[in-house]
Amino acid sequence: MTNKESQLWGGRFKNSPSPALKAISSSIEFDWRLARFDLLQTWVHAQTLVDANILTLDDSEKLLVCLTKLSQEVAAEEVSFLNTDEDVHTAVERLVLERLPDIASKLRTGRSRNDQVATDFRLFIRHEIRELVNLLVDLSYVISSTARLVADLPSPGYTHLQRAQPVTLGHEIAKHLHPLLRDIERLQQLDPRIAVSPLGSGALSGSSYVVDTEKVAKRLGFDCAASNSIDAVSDRDFAVEFLFIASLIGTHLSRIAEEVILWTSKEFGFANLDDAWSTGSSLMPQKKNPDIAELTRGKSGRLVGNLVSLLVTLKALPFAYNRDLQEDKEPVFDSFDQLKLILPAMSGLLETLSFDWERISALSGADYSLATEVADYLVRQGVPFKDAHEITGELVMFAEEQKVSFSDLTDVQLSKISPHLDPGVRVCFSADVALKSRLSISGPAFDKVIAQIDNVEKQLVIVKLWSSQNPVVLL
Missing domain, CATH: 1.10.275.10 (Fumarase/aspartase (N-terminal domain))
Structure with a gap:
């Protein structure tokens, strides 16, 4: 030929x-x-x-x-x-x-490459998002198992990267389950918007041979046929939506990766990397580097770039199909490929991470992170919170000047700061007590964390069933 x-x-x-x-x-x-x-x-x-x-x-x-x-x-x-x-x-x-x-x-x-490629592309994304959901579920189970293991371990909680209030390490880790669940939900919600068949739209104005496009749609496993043949061959919203979800998944993974990088640094000393999931230095023999986490953090920028690339390509395309749309596939393919690399790697990294329980627990109430408990105690004694906040601030300042913890202060020293700081306030100087008082369903108390994890795992079972039923059946 x-x-x-x-x-x-x-x-x-x-x-x-x-x-x-x-x-x-x-x-x-x-x-x-x-x-x-x-x-x-x-x-x-x-x-x-x-x-x-x-x-x-x-x-x-x-x-x-x-x-x-x-x-x-x-x-x-x-x-x-x-x-x-x-x-x-x-x-x-x-x-x-x-x-x-x-x-x-x-x-x-009765067929054009315009409706062909739009159909192929929808079939591909619809088929592949099931595999992506499976990988997200696998990572979520690793996170839930890890969180369950340390559900009652007191840990420092952070805002602005400064120690803020005690939480449990299980609560800290379990927080990552919810963004991933939202990512899964977005992929599921995208599915019906992909499941619209362009086949039969021809180049732009349909075909006299392909009349029953609804029958064509059902044969493809789609929910329905496109309502407008011009829109059918030029629409790439579904690809942009996927790239947005992929970039958001990358952003969520990057946040996890950053925490692993911090936890495994000598400065934090909260966790240790497994040898099989870390690398060394060609010059410095002592190094153990969190390369998986760093590459995950780096690749998140690539995923965002893929989204921006297609958005810019689409922003001024007139009428029906234009050859610019040839540029739609590589960003999508790349985002799938990158996530298929990142997700199993992050699962292995997190599954093999070992935590220094003693150090984490010891720091759970450090740096006056129980100050809010003191303020809350004063409120329960009838002190307005505005005043309680001021008194507790003076307590922190005095303890800092003396270079001691709250529990090292004598009753006399406490009462000199404020008569409201009676000996009963000492119950607030324990991270365990503070955690047990956080009884809302979203709080860090042990039983609430376990209930949170149980609920997520129930949702993951349902998601796993959805992802196992692929409507795109290849020949």
Whole structure:
């Protein structure tokens, strides 16, 4: 087959494409990834052509065998594209033509690459987000298991990276479950917006052969057909939404990574990295570096960049399909690939992290982080909070000047600061007591943390069931 014969266009051109044109136009090296989805929608389109009496039932049966075999060969990497293939659609048509020339020559009837690529792209994202959800669930179980293990361990809580109030380490770690659950929910909510079929929209104005687009949509496993053929071939909102979710997942993972980096520093000394999940230095023999966490933090910027890249590409596209949309796939593919690298790595890193329980517990009430408990005690004694805040501030200042903790102060010293600071205030000088008083459902008390983790794990069971039911069934 000559280069011109392999093109899906060219009848009105006298001259062949220039090398520079072919170089900038070619997308086969990255959109070949859509080959199995293109084969699936080719099969659905063939059924439509049977309905339109363009193909016979015998043709469709032969085609199904051919397309199924090709899909399996693509999956096994037994067939691939040629450099002369402009894109995945050209490659798939060539492969089918080589095996069923008489039938394959009719497949382009009523179909454009514009509705093809929009369909393939939706099928791909819809298929792949299930795997992404599974990886998020796996990471969430690692986090919930770790949080459960240290659910009752007193720990410093931080604001502005300064010790603020005691929490439990389980509560601190479990906080990361909720952003991940929201990420999963966003991916689930995106699914019905992806499940709108563009196939049958043609280049922009539909097709006289593909009339029942709702039937086409059902055959593809979509919920419905697009309502406007121009919008169908030009819409990439679903890709932008995915990239936003991916960038937000990256942001959430970056926050976890930053905490691991801090926890495992000598300055914090809260946790130790497992040898199998850390690296060393080529110069400094003593180093043990949190490379997984640092790479995760770094790749979050890449994920945000992919989102911005597609948004800028889309911002001024007129009318229907424009070739600018060829630039939509690489950011999406890259974001999937990066998250598939990051999520298992972070799961392994967190699962093997070991904590210094004694140090963490010892610091849970350090740096006067029980001051709020003292203020609350004064309020319970009838002191207005404005005054209680002032008195407690004076207590902190005095203890700092003496370079002692609250519990080191004598009753006389306490009463000199304020008569309201009676001996009963000493009950506030314990992180354990402070934690037991935090009884709201969102608080750090042990039983509340366990209930929080139990609730999350129940949700994860339901999510796992959803992700196991993939509506995109490849040939």
